[in-house]
Amino acid sequence: MDSCETSGRKCILVVDDQAMVAESLKMALEFAGFEVQTAESGRDALTHFEPQKFAVIFTDFEMPGMNGHEFASIIKARDPRQPIIMVTAYADSILNMGPLPQVDLVICKPYSLEELQIAMSKILPPS
Secondary structure, three states, X not given: OOOOOOOOOOEEEEEOOOHHHHHXXXXXXXXXXXXXXXXXXHHHHHHXXXXXXXXXXXXXXXXXXXXXXXXXXXXXXXXXXXXXXXXXXXXXXXXXXXOOOOOOEEEEOOOXXXXXXXHHHHHOOOO
């Protein structure tokens, strides 16, 4: 798991079992000025989670061992105020399941940088 430096920038956690996907999202978020930490599984991310550490958590839905919904549920139980964005290729199916109180926003893969910026503006107040 990468670590967030104490650079004064907001720290974001990206959880995805596909390294290329996590790295792509990390690069886009770093370009936008964020510090980014990555984890390759929900279990890995949970070992490093601390309330108030991350401005936002991005999680994939389809991951082995613990899917994004299960991961988000555990995080929200620990810190109900933690913003979580689910990034998934199955957005339509997930959204058809009804409200997901564990997730603040769902983004469909593939996404554009503009969609990522819009999502971030919905979750994080302007600084």
